[in-house]
Amino acid sequence: MTMYNLKLFPQHIPAHQIRNDTWHLGDVHGQYSYSNPHADLYQYLSQWSDMESYLNVGYSRPGQYHLHTSSHKRLINRLAHGLLDLHAQSVHAGDRHLLDVASGRGGAAVYARQRHGLTVTGVDITPYNAQRATHNAQQKQVWPQVRFNMGSADLLPFADNSFSLIWSIESPAHFPNKPAFLSEVSRVLKHGGCFTFADLLAVEKVVNASDENRQIYDRFIEMWDVPYLETVDSYRHILGETGLRLQRLEIVTEYNLDILNRDCGLFLWLSKSKWLYNQYKKFLKQRTGANLDNVYEHVLASYNALNIGMIDYGLFWLTRE
Numbered sequence: 001m002t003m004y005n006l007k008l009f010p011q012h013i014p015a016h017q018i019r020n021d022t023w024h025l026g027d028v029h030g031q032y033s034y035s036n037p038h039a040d041l042y043q044y045l046s047q048w049s050d051m052e053s054y055l056n057v058g059y060s061r062p063g064q065y066h067l068h069t070s071s072h073k074r075l076i077n078r079l080a081h082g083l084l085d086l087h088a089q090s091v092h093a094g095d096r097h098l099l100d101v102a103s104g105r106g107g108a109a110v111y112a113r114q115r116h117g118l119t120v121t122g123v124d125i126t127p128y129n130a131q132r133a134t135h136n137a138q139q140k141q142v143w144p145q146v147r148f149n150m151g152s153a154d155l156l157p158f159a160d161n162s163f164s165l166i167w168s169i170e171s172p173a174h175f176p177n178k179p180a181f182l183s184e185v186s187r188v189l190k191h192g193g194c195f196t197f198a199d200l201l202a203v204e205k206v207v208n209a210s211d212e213n214r215q216i217y218d219r220f221i222e223m224w225d226v227p228y229l230e231t232v233d234s235y236r237h238i239l240g241e242t243g244l245r246l247q248r249l250e251i252v253t254e255y256n257l258d259i260l261n262r263d264c265g266l267f268l269w270l271s272k273s274k275w276l277y278n279q280y281k282k283f284l285k286q287r288t289g290a291n292l293d294n295v296y297e298h299v300l301a302s303y304n305a306l307n308i309g310m311i312d313y314g315l316f317w318l319t320r321e
């Protein structure tokens with residue numbers, strides 16, 4: 001009798017169509033409200049960075065220290081400078097009101113006020129983050145010029161043509177319907193308005209290169225509570241249908257995800273010593289409340305994907321036609 005190997009090479013599915021079937025919005029809430037094991041990573045990172053304000057991977061050039069609040073601010077500035085350059089040439093140049101879609105714990109919005117003098121309205125779907133953001137704005141004495149609402153990116157609670165500036169920083173990855181998000185941005189953005197966003201992108205040829213890569217990819221999106229990721233090409237396609245014109249796109253993986261990958265590699269290497277791992281596990285629990293085993297799983301899944309160039313990090317700047 002002939003025996004067939006049933007574990008076949010996966011059918012080639014465009015990366016942006018590969019879905020995390022177990023994804024649920026409650027997982028996103030859990031990750032950002034300390035009620036899901038994936039939140040332990042943020043507690044771990046809070047030893048170096050202000051994770052109660054900033055939830056993005058940052059941006060650092062060679063020689064700049066990365067695991068620090070300054071790297072979050074560099075990413076925000078990178079987006080803000082491109083956005084404000086476009087804005088300076090627009091008919092709305094005098095309007096300094098920014099909408100921050102998925103504003104997290106408010107660090108970026110507060111910084112937009114302090115550094116760039118913008119008035120900011122933020123929306124986020126996670127109650128913990130919206131409350132924390134309001135608390136941060138009040139503490140930094142920028143409230144009510146910087147204020148936050150609860151809201152969903154694919155159903156923005158604003159009238160048509162409300163804003164001349166919009167950004168969304170490292171959040172679209174979590175949105176289950178990115179075309180709906182972009183069409184909402186297009187709806188609430190004034191004609192001639194400017195928009196920027198940062199997002200994780202799947203690298204099509206790496207994701208689909210082998211059965212093993214597909215498993216690594218599935219694990220990565222599961223760990224980050226991501227329903228699916230777009231690719232550069234799928235984003236270009238959607239944008240062509242929204243009335244948003246792409247002015248500039250930069251892949252900046254070497255300035256953030258490659259650094260994260262290096263740090264993940266170091267963490268995994270150090271974890272090989274059982275003695276060191278167990279000592280650090282006790283210390284971490286006491287210091288931050290995080291469970292090192294959960295951090296380990298997160299780091300391993302991230303390293304496996306990042307180390308083979310499966311995920312890119314893109315910055316997009318657009319204008320509304």
Ligand SMILES: C[S@@+](CC[C@H](N)C(=O)[O-])C[C@H]1O[C@@H](n2cnc3c(N)ncnc32)[C@H](O)[C@@H]1O
Nearest residue numbers: 054055056102103104125126152153169171174
């Ligand atoms: C990685 S954090 C980034 C937060 C912030 N932009 C920053 O840079 O610090 C992602 C944020 O997206 C929010 N989020 C996820 N899905 C959302 C949705 N459908 N609508 C609005 N916010 C969402 C989460 O609650 C979380 O605050």
